Amino acid sequence: MTGRTAEAVALDAASHPRSRTAPVRIVHLGLGAFHRAHLAWYTDRADPAREWGIAAFTGRRPDAALVLGAQDGLYTLVERGPDGDRFEVIESLVEARDGADVARLRELLARPEVAIVSLTITEPAYLVTADGRLDTGSPEVSDDIARVSSVLAGDASPAPSTMPGRLVAGLAARRDADVGGLSVVSCDNLSRNGQVTRAAVLGMAEEVDPDLRAWIEREIAFVDTSVDRITPRTTDDDVELVQQATQLHDRSPVVTEPFRSWVLAGEFPAGRPSWEDAGAVFVDDIEPFERRKLWLLNAAHSLLAYSGIARGHATVAEALADADCARWVEELWDEAAGLLRDPALDLDRYRADLRDRFANARIAHHLTQIAEDGTAKLRARAVPVLRGEREAGRSGAAAARLIAAWMDHVAGSADPAQLPDARRDDIADALAAPGEERTVRLLALLDTALADDAEVVALIEERSRELHAAAGTEGTR
Numbered sequence: 186m187t188g189r190t191a192e193a194v195a196l197d198a199a200s201h202p203r204s205r206t207a208p209v210r211i212v213h214l215g216l217g218a219f220h221r222a223h224l225a226w227y228t229d230r231a232d233p234a235r236e237w238g239i240a241a242f243t244g245r246r247p248d249a250a251l252v253l254g255a256q257d258g259l260y261t262l263v264e265r266g267p268d269g270d271r272f273e274v275i276e277s278l279v280e281a282r283d284g285a286d287v288a289r290l291r292e293l294l295a296r297p298e299v300a301i302v303s304l305t306i307t308e309p310a311y312l313v314t315a316d317g318r319l320d321t322g323s324p325e326v327s328d329d330i331a332r333v334s335s336v337l338a339g340d341a342s343p344a345p346s347t348m349p350g351r352l353v354a355g356l357a358a359r360r361d362a363d364v365g366g367l368s369v370v371s372c373d374n375l376s377r378n379g380q381v382t383r384a385a386v387l388g389m390a391e392e393v394d395p396d397l398r399a400w401i402e403r404e405i406a407f408v409d410t411s412v413d414r415i416t417p418r419t420t421d422d423d424v425e426l427v428q429q430a431t432q433l434h435d436r437s438p439v440v441t442e443p444f445r446s447w448v449l450a451g452e453f454p455a456g457r458p459s460w461e462d463a464g465a466v467f468v469d470d471i472e473p474f475e476r477r478k479l480w481l482l483n484a485a486h487s488l489l490a491y492s493g494i495a496r497g498h499a500t501v502a503e504a505l506a507d508a509d510c511a512r513w514v515e516e517l518w519d520e521a522a523g524l525l526r527d528p529a530l531d532l533d534r535y536r537a538d539l540r541d542r543f544a545n546a547r548i549a550h551h552l553t554q555i556a557e558d559g560t561a562k563l564r565a566r567a568v569p570v571l572r573g574e575r576e577a578g579r580s581g582a583a584a585a586r587l588i589a590a591w592m593d594h595v596a597g598s599a600d601p602a603q604l605p606d607a608r609r610d611d612i613a614d615a616l617a618a619p620g621e622e623r624t625v626r627l628l629a630l631l632d633t634a635l636a637d638d639a640e641v642v643a644l645i646e647e648r649s650r651e652l653h654a655a656a657g658t659e660g661t662r
């Protein structure tokens with residue numbers, strides 16, 4: 186952390202008194218930057234009477250809860266446009282907790298006024314297999330089955346550590362309190378994120394208590410969402426800048442772009458804030474919106490990340506300024522657009538907006554952050570486009586290029602066993618295979634049907650050679 190000026194006062198409820206501290210009605214899992222730029226912002230904006238407070242739990246470490254707890258949940262949101270910054274203290278977060286505090290999670294979920302559990306826990310944390318079932322083969326899941334069973338038997342420790350484990354332990358407390366259902370709202374970048382959450386939670390409940398599973402199926406609504414607001418990790422420079430601008434010392438500000446979008450489909454049996462007052466849109470069918478976002482924005486991000494890092498770029502804006510990367514993005518968008526037929530999606534406008542948003546060089550969105558967890562991300566961002574193109578009788582060359590860029594990225598890692606990817610061990614095993622078998626095994630981590638298709642494997646290898654030729658580097662496959 187860099188030098189505090191003498192005049193700066195710590196941000197907390199004394200330096201920034203709330204008009205009213207809202208009661209907890211939303212419980213959030215995954216106290217990261219995106220939640221604080223998105224759902225917490227929508228709630229803050231849509232609830233001027235302060236009736237909807239958020240209690241947020243961290244995922245793996247307590248750090249964010251300690252910092253935000255000391256600030257009474259208050260933090261500064263910096264909206265960073267191409268021409269300047271706007272600073273706003275967000276008041277909707279009223280409690281910050283260590284995710285390991287499952288006792289508090291159970292206490293909150295047993296309250297009738299708590300109506301929503303929301304999630305931003307990253308894609309691999311759902312712990313589902315490629316065919317959409319709870320991954321009971323994963324050691325994390327099997328450990329949690331034992332832990333949740335102990336919690337249900339009255340033994341609180343050790344506490345569950347996964348999302349499905351914690352949520353099932355919490356929902357069991359709600360069933361026992363007999364206070365009715367609620368909504369679970371996933372805000373992660375997954376296709377049909379509500380249904381993925383449902384599969385993970387029902388899978389865990391089935392393992393520990395089939396009656397609980399039946400209760401969850403009856404009472405809990407799983408809402409699908411498409412979420413959008415580019416929010417990079419906060420840096421020390423951001424902390425310093427907020428202090429200079431506001432004279433408040435905030436140890437945990439969040440920097441985000443002015444653009445935001447939230448599309449939701451699902452039920453709210455216990456109520457919800459009027460998020461539409463802040464611009465959220467409620468629809469019956471989420472699919473066209475989530476596809477547009479995952480296949481255009483997120484797929485392009487991943488392509489810029491893998492191809493851009495290989496060409497020496499650090500941020501999205503830098504990679505987009507590279508003519509080759511920009512052309513590959515347009516080709517990928519052409520393929521995705523050919524699969525998105527609904528005229529209401531207004532793809533020309535959407536693409537134009539994306540070019541502007543990506544080019545905002547004041548948002549330093551680091552490619553290394555986007556490159557993490559490629560196996561989980563490419564399943565949602567590249568596989569459906571490649572499959573759609575093949576099914577339509579086209580090659581899918583641009584989506585194949587994205588997959589080739591990811592393969593080259595992991596192949597270039599000095600120590601694949603240390604890759605920031607939940608499937609790092611499987612990646613390391615696949616990379617140990619020779620020649621074409623390596624491509625097949627890496628592809629199987631994304632989609633087994635594609636890996637069985639020799640033409641697709643050849644296409645990916647061809648795209649890899651093309652990427653290396655464009656970068657003037659040697660391929661390893």
Ligand SMILES: NC(=O)c1ccc[n+]([C@@H]2O[C@H](COP(=O)([O-])OP(=O)(O)OC[C@H]3O[C@@H](n4cnc5c(N)ncnc54)[C@H](O)[C@@H]3O)[C@@H](O)[C@H]2O)c1
Binds near residue numbers: 309372414
């Ligand atoms: N940052 C963005 O621009 C953005 C935009 C749209 C959607 N999202 C979604 O939000 C997610 C989080 O993004 P972020 O910017 O807040 O990241 P972040 O790193 O700031 O926060 C991630 C949060 O997830 C938790 N987490 C990580 N692994 C977990 C696990 N295995 N189990 C439970 N919790 C776990 C972390 O503890 C942390 O609370 C993304 O993965 C994405 O799905 C992000």
Ligand SMILES: O=P(O)(O)OC[C@@H](O)[C@@H](O)[C@H](O)[C@H](O)CO
Binds near residue numbers: 374412415
């Ligand atoms: O957040 P991730 O890790 O799922 O993906 C990285 C980016 O593609 C993503 O954060 C986008 O910036 C975001 O989805 C924009 O709304």
